[in-house]
Amino acid sequence: MRAIFLFFITLCLPVGVVFSQIPTRSGTTERPFLLKGKVIDENTNGPVDKVNIEITGGAYTTTSGLGLFEIKARIGDELIVKSEAFETVYYYIKDEQFITIKVEKETREQAPVATSYKRNANKDLFNVYIDSSRAFLKRDAGKSIEYVTKALESVGGPKATDTQNAIVFETLGDINMYWEQYDLAIDNYKRSISSRLKTATRIKLASAYRKNKSYQESISAYTSLLNVTLTDYQKILVYEGLGDTHKAINDTEKSVTNYEKALFLSKAGSVAPKITDLNSKIGAVYAQSGAKAKAEVYFDNSLGLSKKENKQRAVEEKNTVADFYNQNRDFDKEIELRSEALEELKSMEGKKLKEDVNSALTPQRQNYKIADAFLGKMEYKEAIPYLEKSISEADANEDLVVEKDARRKLSEVYKDIGEFDKAAESYERYVEVVDELYIKKDQEISQATRFSKEIALRQNRITSLENERKLNESRYQLAFENQELIEKNNLVQKWVIGSLILIALLLLYTAYNQYKSVKRQKYANNLLALKGLRTQMNPHFIFNALNSVNSFIATNDERAANKYLSEFSQLMRSVLENSEEDFIPLSKEIELLELYVKLEHFRFQDKFDYSITVSEAIKVNEFVIPPMLLQPYVENAVWHGLRYKEEKGFLEIDFQQIDSETIQITITDNGIGRKQSKALKTENQKKQKSKGMGNIQKRIAILNDMYKDKVDVTITDVSEDTAGTRVQLTLKKD
Template sequence: MKRILSICFLLFFSGILFCSAQNKATSQPVFLLKGKVVNAADYSPISKVNIEITGKGYTTTNNAGEFVIEARIGDELVVRSDDFKTVYYIIKDQQKITVEVEKVENEAAPISTRSRSANKDFFRVYIDSANYFLKKDAKRSIEYVTKALESVTGKNPTNLQNAVAFETLGDINLQWQLPDLALSNYKQSVNFSPNINTRIKLAKAYMRNGNYQESIQEYKNLLKADLTPYQQVEAYEGLGDNYKATNDAVKSVFNYQKGLDIANQKKISPKITDLNSKIGEAYAKGGAIEEAQTYFENSLTLSKSENKKRAVEEKNKVADFYNQKRDFDREIELRQETLDEIQSMDAEESEDDINSPLTPQRQNYKIANAYVAQDKYQEAIPFLEKSIAEADKKEDLVVQKDATRKLSEIYRDIGDYGKAAESYERYVEVVDELYIKKEQELSQATRFSKEIALRQNRITSLENERKLNESRYKLAFENQELIEKNNKIQKWIIGSLIVIALLLLFTAYTQRKNVQQQKFANNLLALKSLRTQMNPHFIFNALNSVNSFIASNDERAANKYLSEFSQLMRSVLENSEEDFIPLSKEIELLELYVKLEHFRFKDKFDYEVTVDESINVDDFVIPPMLLQPYVENAVWHGLRYKEDKGMLKINFQQKDKETVIITIEDDGIGRKKSKELKTENQKKQKSKGMGNIQKRISILNEMYKDKVDVIVEDAFENEAGTLVRLTLKKD
């Protein structure tokens, strides 16, 4: 009994401490803080300065440099502009304040490097390497940018090279959460070459650094330039992001909508999804819940057509909206779907960052919170336990802390004080661990920022290297006579090497050409061999048909069949030496062949041959006897075994000026059933006709660059029938 009372007292006391800590920050009254920002040099007012109370309010100075903002004593005031260093001020009283700042001039000095005998292409190689390591290793990425500038042949890199180098530095710093450094890099890049995409990145960096007014102005200036539709969408989206960050929901929605209109008009699918989602967020932030729900439903539907990760992100975002709307059942449903999809994602798609909301521990925690909001404590407990286990496995101390505390509170509310105390003790342990970890992270972040800044200083020091190299060049001119003598020898050597290299290149070219010619000749021989194999195969099958008529004592039918057969043989033999024949001849040959097969199997199938009137059949050529084996397979292996009368359709359809689609479709028994009907002897024997066709197509495509493409598939879902789709290109 004493143990239970002590636990209750402990929980009661910890609750009081927690409440007092929560209320301490809000105990101070809110008042309107008035202030002014002036230039320290001449006390002139500075307009459009970003004024922000950390995590609370935002405003800007007017033309007189004055501002008014809601604040409490103890709040941190941040005064930020592109023209001076950011000022941080702790509010001590309600008196009007004057902030004096010193303006700085930002000049981009051209970066020069020492001359070296490297190829100019090394600059691009190093920049590509920097981009490769951009998300993996910031230090190594910056080293490659430095090497890129050092590799430039001559005294100075070009403006374009400097612009690319500094843009890459900006990308690195923005990726690693150093927007102040990224701002400086992008501005230098734009000074060298005012590229539109770099200016868009500069505007984004302004916003990431909290310089909202500068970002807004940059986006507005961009909209006056000649932008592509995608860039226009990015500019309006950026304006919407800035206005949303400064709590101006009306302007935020207005700009998002303009971007969405362009994205819809130009069918920029990813941006359509993003902007629907952002409009939903803006409406939700402004309290327009019904409008927000409409756009969130749009974004949720659109995201399903994109990659799985994007769809999961959107589901999580919409689930947050339903939480705000207090529609907890719908929130839980979406989070369950999100959780299932996160667990089914591939390793490359899954989110490794523990701060991301797309982790199992965070989703389980949010599902538990939704149940708690409905007073369904028993349903919440399993999800909190899963969240704690997953967070412990992935060392996510933040979620582990919150979930452990929440679990302790639930056990307390349902009267299980033993488990409540146990969970609370674990909560205290996790808080201690988290505190130590945060201290380490802050220390590491400080060291990281310093190291990045030092590595970038290497790039600015290249200018000093340039001056030193100029003095070396003067000394080099004094030895010009000696250099000229050496040059003559070098020219003779280089000339000899060039001649040798040209001879080697000519020899290699000749050998390569001979190899190609020999390969082409071999392919021609192979095609001819396959054609000669096709003719006996075809004649053998046709003679089988004649034999069947004779065996049935139907001499008239046999004579008629032989007459038609002789006409077909004449056409086959006439074309047997040709690599290609006009499509019109192949159609005539095919119609004659189908007529013969139908003559024998009248009671088994009917047929129709349709040719698109828009096809100029004499403009297209096709290897002779290419289609006949597919028709033969349709009749002999599909339609012949069908119990009722079947249908054979042969269609020639023009896809475009350069392509004809030929389809051979039957509603016979299908490939699977035909295979089952084969005898053991037939199974051991491979189809001679189809094998030859596949070899011919393979050789033809190798020689004439994918001239013929064939797809054979089941015609119907029940595996009955066969559909052959052959694509024939003109050239």
């Protein structure tokens, strides 16, 4: 993206400012005064906050939320106005009047073209690309490094100058620092310093050592800087850096000493943001060492000072101090501060914060910490609303880490107060979030790996460019002569790779066709097997039915035999109509079953009664079932269970819907049971397997193989004495 920055500085008086070269601070003897000014947007006239305001070799400050600043200066000093939002502005102070700096920003996807006043009016392409790189530094690391590469490529002559190399590698170090690649940052800052010894870069190197946990190297680098000439602001940075490093290694005394030196210089130079930061850091060191009273004094200072800056800084400090109170179990003060922070966060809605979703400065994290404080006070019911708010905010902002912790904590709270159903529900969702978080973290690791690899490759390109400029002319000539051979080799390689890919595709195609052929054959075999089983089922059924007719004839009950044959012929007609179908509507199967049970009851009226119940919730025309699937189980219940019962038995057939996709069919009899029925079998019966039951088991197995577990059957005893039998058949819609 390219930004065009325009600015002009106007005095409050009608007379305009004419830019000219006047003596710098080092050559002036003017008395110091408090210079006041404002930075505003040219298009909206709105204030621009967080702008760095610095006097060369002197004081430093930043603009407030209203865009205002005050800084100690002298006539002839050089004022530097810097921000990531626009290009650096340089202005020489001519008088003590209030100044207004207007900036206009236009964002486009190309390198920024500066039209503001610069010390070097004829800025070359190298500097344009470096400025573009810095503009993208915090948005797109790859593009930022790409502009650094272009800057190096734009250098004329056999190699870049030492100054250009220093700028290139310092910029790379800045990119690495922002994206937390501290080892690469150290290497690049060292390269920059080897090309040009610059104090600001040395300070950055010392900071990179600390963030890379090379603490002794960091202390050594900061200490060596105290022996060189530093501006007041640079001294503040050095002492603050030493304080940070000693704090990291738990050296409380040295940490506080260096922080206090930095604080003294900040107060002397009226560097308001640093005064706030250093009070907070000293409080944190004392808190870390257990000096609660001292820590509280400095934290009170930092809280008061942060309120004078801007809302975000105030929220940051309230969160820091709230953490301190949490560590000391002063939960009431913690809750008070976090509640205030929440209200300020609400008032900042719509304003993009510097922090990301993992920052503590999010409503979900503050609500979670307030809930945790209430739990520390054993006030469980007060904690629940904040945990629920935290979950809601975390879900809306896709903050799985906070949602996970909040749901786990909510589950524990419900458990502690005895609401076990809610505890289980919350814990179940917590498990789901953990799974989601695991997937997300895995994705983040993959993305981070790709990102690091991409950055390394881009940076290697820059190193390669630097090395290429050191090669002599003969190397270039050799590369040119070998180019044709390389191209030929590449062509051969492409042909070989293409051939291998083609062969692989042909093999895959052949394997796929073979797989489909096997699958089709298996399907055809299953259809043939089903047809064979159905063919066996019909004679088996007819044989059993004719036995019934024979029994009526044997008893000279001609009328009953005729009636039975009439009903039987109707049943057989329906059976034969459906004999070629794999599945029929459930309604038809119920009709067949009712007719069959009616026939069996007609013969064994003195042996059993029956009932067939179909739930009104079942849409019988939407479910399908293999034909004659239920009849063998009913036949088995009558012939082997109820027929041998001394008293009159009962057969119950029940159709119930489990869910929209599944029904359950239960066939229950109170007959003699499977164990006693087996004992009553004759020797001839024992030698023969039940055709009906055997066939139906084979049919179910084949159908489940073809249609992915469509039918499930379980057979159990009704009572503990093994009397009675229950068959439960689960049927899925699809």
